[in-house]
Amino acid sequence: MARPTEPQSQSKPAQPRNEPQKAAKGGISLLEVIGLAAFAILPLLIPALRSGTVQQWLPLSLQSYLAHPAPNATQAAEENAAQPSLLEACASHTYTTEIVSLDPLVVYINNFTSHAEAEALIQLGSADFQDSFISRSRGGTQKDPGRTSQSAPLPLEHPLVSCILARARTFMGAMLQPDEPFSIPQLVRYYDSQRYDLHTDFWPQHQIMNDGSGRLFNRPASFFVFMRDNCTAGETYFPAVDVLDRDAARGGNLEASFKGKVMRGEREGKKRGVKFRPITGNAVFWVNIGEDGRGDRRLVHAGLPVGEGEKIGLNIWPRKFYLDDI
Numbered sequence: 001m002a003r004p005t006e007p008q009s010q011s012k013p014a015q016p017r018n019e020p021q022k023a024a025k026g027g028i029s030l031l032e033v034i035g036l037a038a039f040a041i042l043p044l045l046i047p048a049l050r051s052g053t054v055q056q057w058l059p060l061s062l063q064s065y066l067a068h069p070a071p072n073a074t075q076a077a078e079e080n081a082a083q084p085s086l087l088e089a090c091a092s093h094t095y096t097t098e099i100v101s102l103d104p105l106v107v108y109i110n111n112f113t114s115h116a117e118a119e120a121l122i123q124l125g126s127a128d129f130q131d132s133f134i135s136r137s138r139g140g141t142q143k144d145p146g147r148t149s150q151s152a153p154l155p156l157e158h159p160l161v162s163c164i165l166a167r168a169r170t171f172m173g174a175m176l177q178p179d180e181p182f183s184i185p186q187l188v189r190y191y192d193s194q195r196y197d198l199h200t201d202f203w204p205q206h207q208i209m210n211d212g213s214g215r216l217f218n219r220p221a222s223f224f225v226f227m228r229d230n231c232t233a234g235e236t237y238f239p240a241v242d243v244l245d246r247d248a249a250r251g252g253n254l255e256a257s258f259k260g261k262v263m264r265g266e267r268e269g270k271k272r273g274v275k276f277r278p279i280t281g282n283a284v285f286w287v288n289i290g291e292d293g294r295g296d297r298r299l300v301h302a303g304l305p306v307g308e309g310e311k312i313g314l315n316i317w318p319r320k321f322y323l324d325d326i
């Protein structure tokens with residue numbers, strides 16, 4: 001999943017051609033006027049920024065950089081997500097499934113989370129959004145120009161997060177041993193034109209646990225849950241999952257039975273693969289690594305650019321231990 005990054009160009013900033021013009025001899029410069037004005041409105045601006053009044057006038061993508069939730073907002077989000085009514089509903093939550101592809105296995109999950117759960121989870125992570133990184137195959141993370149979203153970890157120990165992970169574990173059944181954990185779930189947020197280019201979620205080489213045990217692990221499967229769908233485009237696209245292509249070649253119309261949730265994708269001007277429309281609460285589950293312990297490249301996928309608006313998803317990644325390196 002690691003991709004080499006281009007070195008940043010190191011060109012020097014150009015020297016200014018002219019000194020700032022004075023408004024009049026002995027007067028003050030335009031820059032000084034702007035500085036004074038900014039100083040004068042600062043006392044008004046700070047409370048407005050704190051209360052979120054200013055942010056709401058800005059485009060969504062700029063709002064995220066100015067959002068500084070007060071410390072008690074984080075605590076309120078934690079308490080809200082731990083409400084007994086939400087946790088009780090979480091424990092008895094139901095969803096339905098539709099197989100999209102048998103080989104490789106891709107399953108569409110309707111209502112994997114309720115809307116209330118999705119919103120509570122977003123609030124839990126919203127103070128911690130930062131530019132997304134990618135994990136490198138030999139450990140560590142790095143920024144990558146092909147991933148322009150923001151990510152936020154969710155607290156593993158929070159009861160709502162544990163409940164959602166227990167749901168994911170039950171879904172996986174025999175694929176996961178009781179001692180095999182989940183990694184920290186990650187929210188991922190995209191605004192206009194932000195995207196995540198083609199990648200796989202598994203590492204080409206197993207990773208070494210950093211708990212001193214030396215155990216090898218990888219991501220045997222992935223859940224991608226759509227948490228907020230207030231956007232155009234932004235589908236999750238698998239160009240090499242060709243079940244709809246094969247169906248179309250036989251004159252079938254499987255695409256229609258997915259009622260707009262799952263569609264054929266397009267690559268290099270040709271219909272190819274499958275893509276999933278962001279729909280809050282629904283999820284896609286797929287198997288990355290088969291019984292032979294090798295990653296399946298057919299699960300290469302992308303978060304297509306969002307057109308307009310905001311998309312938030314949730315990555316849930318189980319960890320499986322492997323005895324031998326690949």
Ligand SMILES: O=C(O)CCC(=O)C(=O)O
Nearest residue numbers: 188196235236302303313
């Ligand atoms: O945003 C998407 O649709 C997919 C995101 C994804 O594949 C990832 O975060 O690994």
Ligand SMILES: [Fe+2]
Nearest residue numbers: 199200201301
């Ligand atoms: Fe992914």
